[in-house]
Every structure is written in C-alpha cells, then in structure tokens.
Amino acid sequence: MASLDSVETFVRTQREQIDASVEARGLVKTYRSGARIVRAVDGVDVSIARGETVALLGPNGAGKSTTIDLLLGLLEPDAGEASLFGGPPQEAVAAGRIGSMLQTGSLIRDLDVQELVEMMASVYPHPLCVEDTLRQARIEELADRRTQTLSGGETQRVRFALALVSDPDLLVLDEPTVGMDVEARRAFWTTMRQGAAHGRTVLFATHYMDEADTYADRAILMAHGKVVAAAPTTEIKGLVGTRTIRATLSDADDADLGALEGVLQMERHGDVVVLNCSDSDRAIRALLDHYPEARDIEIASAGLEDAFVLLTSDGNGAS
Amino acid sequence: MNPVYLRYELLRTFRNRRYVLFAILIPVALYFATAGPSRGESDLAGTGISAPLYFMVGLAAFGGMNAVVSIGGRIAAERSVGWTRQLRLTPLSTRGYFRAKVATAYALALVTLGVLYFSGSTLGVRLPAGEWLRMTGLILIGLVPFVALGIFLGHILTAESTGPAIGGITALFALLGGTWFPIQNGVMHDIAEALPSYWLVQASHVSLGGPGWTGLGWFVVAAWTVALGALAARAYRRDTQRI
Numbered sequence: 001m002a003s004l005d006s007v008e009t010f011v012r013t014q015r016e017q018i019d020a021s022v023e024a025r026g027l028v029k030t031y032r033s034g035a036r037i038v039r040a041v042d043g044v045d046v047s048i049a050r051g052e053t054v055a056l057l058g059p060n061g062a063g064k065s066t067t068i069d070l071l072l073g074l075l076e077p078d079a080g081e082a083s084l085f086g087g088p089p090q091e092a093v094a095a096g097r098i099g100s101m102l103q104t105g106s107l108i109r110d111l112d113v114q115e116l117v118e119m120m121a122s123v124y125p126h127p128l129c130v131e132d133t134l135r136q137a138r139i140e141e142l143a144d145r146r147t148q149t150l151s152g153g154e155t156q157r158v159r160f161a162l163a164l165v166s167d168p169d170l171l172v173l174d175e176p177t178v179g180m181d182v183e184a185r186r187a188f189w190t191t192m193r194q195g196a197a198h199g200r201t202v203l204f205a206t207h208y209m210d211e212a213d214t215y216a217d218r219a220i221l222m223a224h225g226k227v228v229a230a231a232p233t234t235e236i237k238g239l240v241g242t243r244t245i246r247a248t249l250s251d252a253d254d255a256d257l258g259a260l261e262g263v264l265q266m267e268r269h270g271d272v273v274v275l276n277c278s279d280s281d282r283a284i285r286a287l288l289d290h291y292p293e294a295r296d297i298e299i300a301s302a303g304l305e306d307a308f309v310l311l312t313s314d315g316n317g318a319s
Numbered sequence: 320m321n322p323v324y325l326r327y328e329l330l331r332t333f334r335n336r337r338y339v340l341f342a343i344l345i346p347v348a349l350y351f352a353t354a355g356p357s358r359g360e361s362d363l364a365g366t367g368i369s370a371p372l373y374f375m376v377g378l379a380a381f382g383g384m385n386a387v388v389s390i391g392g393r394i395a396a397e398r399s400v401g402w403t404r405q406l407r408l409t410p411l412s413t414r415g416y417f418r419a420k421v422a423t424a425y426a427l428a429l430v431t432l433g434v435l436y437f438s439g440s441t442l443g444v445r446l447p448a449g450e451w452l453r454m455t456g457l458i459l460i461g462l463v464p465f466v467a468l469g470i471f472l473g474h475i476l477t478a479e480s481t482g483p484a485i486g487g488i489t490a491l492f493a494l495l496g497g498t499w500f501p502i503q504n505g506v507m508h509d510i511a512e513a514l515p516s517y518w519l520v521q522a523s524h525v526s527l528g529g530p531g532w533t534g535l536g537w538f539v540v541a542a543w544t545v546a547l548g549a550l551a552a553r554a555y556r557r558d559t560q561r562i
C-alpha cells in the first residue's frame with residue numbers, strides 16, 4: 001500500500017512540475033537598511049501554469065520587483081524556494097528559455113539597435129532572426145539608430161525586443177509599458193497576445209489596471225510583501241462584492257432609495273443617483289417597481305481598480 | 320568563444336572614440352615628454368638601457384595597465400544601467416562575459432603598445448625582432464593581474480567613482496614600479512620588486528640579452544594574479560543586487 005501511495009505522490013508531483021512553469025513556495029527576502037529591517041517579500045507562494053498570462057499588481061514597495069528577482073534566481077531567498085519549469089531558475093536561464101525585462105535598466109551604448117539585437121541573439125541556442133525580432137517588437141524603423149540616441153519609450157521597446165529575441169517559453173516583464181505611448185502599448189500587447197496564443201507563459205508587473213484587466217488570465221495582488229489575492233481578474237473584482245446601479249431619477253426621496261432592497265448606500269449627483277448594491281438583481285427590480293420613471297439605467301461591476309484599492313490599502317495586508 | 324558577441328563587444332569599444340583616443344594619446348604624449356629631452360642617453364642611470372627604450376617600456380606598462388584596468392570603468396558603467404543584471408538572465412556564461420571583456424582590454428592594450436613602439440622607433444629604439452616579441456610577451460603576461468584588478472574594481476565601485484579610483488591606482492602602480500625613473504636600490508626597490516608593475520617595466524631588460532624576468536618576477540606576477548583573481552571572482556558573485 002505504502003509503495004502505491006508513494007507512486008501516486010510521485011506521479012502527482014511529476015505532473016505538477018510538467019504543468020507549472022513558475023512555482024514558488026514560501027519566498028522570504030529581507031533587506032537591512034540601517035537599523036531597520038524591511039521584509040520586502042514575506043512568505044509569497046506563486047504558481048503559474050504553462051501558457052498562462054499573469055499580472056502582478058500592488059502599490060509601490062509591495063515587493064513585486066523583489067519577487068521577480070527571486071523567481072528569476074537573481075536573488076537568493078532567505079527562506080523558501082523558486083523553480084522554473086521544474087528546475088532551478090538558473091537552469092532555465094542557461095537553457096535560454098527565459099525572456100525578461102527588469103524594471104530598472106537601460107541599454108549599452110555605441111551599437112545600432114539591430115547590432116545589439118544580433119549580439120544578444122548570439123548568446124541563445126535557438127534565437128529568432130534579427131528581422132523577426134524587430135518586426136515582433138515593431139521597431140523596424142529603429143534598426144539603424146545608435147542605442148544612446150533613443151528616447152525613453154524607444155529604449156523600452158528595444159528592451160522588449162531583447163526579451164523576445166530568444167523566442168522564450170517564459171516572459172517575465174517588470175512594468176514593461178512604462179514610458180510607451182498609446183500606440184506602442186497597443187502594439188506591445190498585440191505581440192504579447194500572439195505569444196500567448198503560441199503557449200508562451202507571461203508574468204508581468206504593472207500599475208495599469210486596464211492592462212491587467214484586459215490581458216491577464218489571472219492577477220496576483222501584493223501588499224507589504226504578501227500576496228493578498230491571487231485569482232482570475234473577474235473573481236478579484238467579485239471579492240469586493242459590489243455592483244453599482246446608476247440612473248436618472250429626479251423626484252425621489254433619497255432616504256427611500258437608500259432603503260430599497262439590496263442597496264447598501266446611495267449617492268446623488270443632481271438628477272443622477274448612484275446605488276451601491278450588495279445584490280444588484282434585487283435592487284434593480286425594487287427600483288423599477290417603485291420608480292418606473294427611472295431612465296438611463298446602467299449596471300456596472302466595481303472595477304479592478306476599486307478592488308485593488310480596497311485589498312491593498314493599509315491595514316489589509318499589513319500584519 | 321562566441322565570435323558574434325566578441326565582434327560587437329570590440330566594435331562598440333573602438334567606436335567610443337574618446338575612450339580609445341585618451342587610452343592611446345596620454346601614454347604617447349607622456350612618452351615624448353619624458354624620453355624626448357633625454358633621447359641621447361644610451362645608459363639611463365646605470366641600467367644599461369637607453370632612455371628611449373626604458374621610457375618606451377615604462378609607458379607601455381603604464382598605458383597597458385590603464386587600458387586593461389579601465390575595463391573596470393566599462394563594467395561599472397554597464398552595471399549602473401542594469402545591463403549586467405540583464406545579462407545574467409541570458410545563457411551567456413560568466414566565463415563568456417569576462418572573455419569578451421578581457422579580449423577587448425587586451426585589444427586596446429595592444430593598440431597602445433603598437434603606437435608606443437612606433438613612437439619609440441622615431442626616437443631611435445632599434446631591437447632585433449626576437450627581442451620585440453619577447454618583450455611584448457612579458458608585457459602581456461604582466462598585464463594579467465591588472466585585468467583582474469580592473470574586473471574587481473568594476474564590481475565594487477559605482478560608475479562615478481571609477482575614474483579617480485582607476486586613474487589613481489594605475490598612476491601609483493606606475494610610479495612605484497619605475498615608469499618614470501629606474502628604481503634600483505633601497506627600500507623603494509624592495510617595495511617595487513613585490514609589485515607587478517615593476518616587472519612590467521622590467522620587460523625592457525630583454526634588450527640586455529637576459530630572460531628579462533627573474534624567478535621572483537614570475538612569482539610576483541603569479542601571486543598578484545591569484546589574489547586579484549580571487550577578489551574579482553568574489554566581487555562578481557556578490558554583485559547581483561540592484562544598485
């Protein structure tokens with residue numbers, strides 16, 4: 001019996017390793033700054049399946065970049081363990097399976113963009129060709145520019161090209177679209193989608209909620225070095241639990257509106273009333289029963305941004 | 320060795336005109352300033368070596384040291400823009416990274432040597448081909464500990480501090496090693512003999528028909544290489560944090 005159990009356990013762990021591209025348990029990293037000890041990452045678990053696109057969210061100083069450093073093996077954790085594709089991060093890096101864009105970083109000077117891309121392509125076992133890389137990152141027009149003459153957003157796009165040049169299985173991007181204009185951001189995400197369609201795993205940190213909302217399958221919310229929520233973005237929005245009903249309704253008593261079934265509180269802006277609901281289905285029926293003259297009705301779920309603020313505000317993640 | 324990577328590393332080093340020009344022109348200017356006035360001296364301070372040859376090798380030592388230690392400045396600059404951390408996330412091995420850095424350092428040192436040799440010949444330095452080669456060989460070997468020094472400094476200093484640190488350290492090594500005047504006896508000589516820069520300058524002794532370096536010379540250069548190499552390796556391993 002015991003042997004059968006252990007075989008089962010063995011098979012299960014093997015499976016998990018095959019299915020997971022990023023796996024981390026109990027990561028802890030502390031920094032000493034003067035006499036103060038900062039627990040930058042404080043017991044973080046991360047598990048990302050192959051082909052998933054995951055957003056890493058959290059306020060400044062939440063520990064996102066430190067977590068990324070730990071996952072990539074740039075930093076040794078004080079406790080816990082990180083693995084990529086079932087092995088040590090350094091192994092996946094050495095195999096050329098990782099493409100990355102760290103938060104802080106610029107380019108080396110005195111090379112054209114295409115020369116730099118070719119130089120970096122040469123260190124990988126199965127790189128894309130230079131033209132394909134430039135096309136995917138949509139920087140063909142920058143090919144002949146010296147790196148030191150690029151603007152901030154252009155530099156960022158070249159850094160993205162360098163993350164793509166290895167044709168990686170896992171892309172790890174720390175605030176990749178910072179400094180990009182609207183068009184560059186859109187082009188960036190189009191490329192990311194194509195990559196995801198080919199089974200590429202993506203982990204990206206961002207402060208743009210719309211990026212997480214639109215492009216990520218799942219979000220990991222961090223605050224004070226801890227994960228405060230890790231779920232599909234729709235579920236995270238659901239955690240906040242509320243929806244709002246907005247309607248134009250001039251002559252109605254505010255107190256009566258607030259007392260409707262399923263309504264938590266109401267606000268009035270001139271003729272427009274906004275009802276925060278615990279149960280929007282019952283609230284909308286009650287509203288129409290009592291006030292059939294209500295017009296311009298909109299029902300919206302609370303945004304990811306609302307969820308973010310609620311879940312990461314002080315006192316929520318702090319121990 | 321990855322030829323594409325090395326080619327671009329060399330290309331971008333030599334494209335940095337100011338860096339290359341200063342690396343070459345300063346030792347050449349100093350050479351004419353010191354050897355020019357005493358060009359007729361055929362036996363400098365009893366060394367048996369002519370002034371143009373002595374200072375040619377002295378400044379080749381200085382210029383070569385500057386060229387290889389200055390890779391530290393380039394490493395620090397790359398670290399300061401986060402490039403080194405980014406490279407650690409590629410399959411490029413530590414060895415591959417340093418090979419390319421060392422190759423560019425030596426390429427620059429060789430160009431400096433070539434220009435100094437040419438300058439020496441304009442002041443009448445004549446040597447048999449075999450002696451030119453042996454002298455060059457000794458200088459290139461004597462530069463090895465300075466390559467390690469450059470890598471070490473590059474990983475412990477910030478980009479802003481490399482200028483004064485590297486300039487000051489090489490100037491001190493050059494002075495104590497005898498670049499500017501022969502150090503032949505006394506306490507200064509005892510100190511000098513323990514320095515790798517002294518043995519760089521001593522490479523000019525091949526013109527006297529001997530092997531150039533004594534056993535002590537080989538030992539000193541090897542010991543500094545091992546010590547600085549260990550420090551450099553340690554500094555590189557520890558240097559993974561954001562700076």
Ligand SMILES: Nc1ncnc2c1ncn2[C@@H]1O[C@H](COP(=O)(O)OP(=O)(O)OP(=O)(O)O)[C@@H](O)[C@H]1O
Pocket residue numbers: 031032033038039040058059060061062063064065066067103560561
């Ligand atoms: N080398 C260091 N020494 C001391 N403290 C550090 C160091 N690096 C990071 N920290 C601290 O660790 C915490 C987490 O930093 P981290 O960079 O991971 O945050 P982040 O979530 O990426 O923030 P941001 O959104 O601003 O990029 C911060 O409080 C930061 O000040």
Ligand SMILES: [Mg+2]
Pocket residue numbers: 064065066103174
């Ligand atoms: Mg960060």
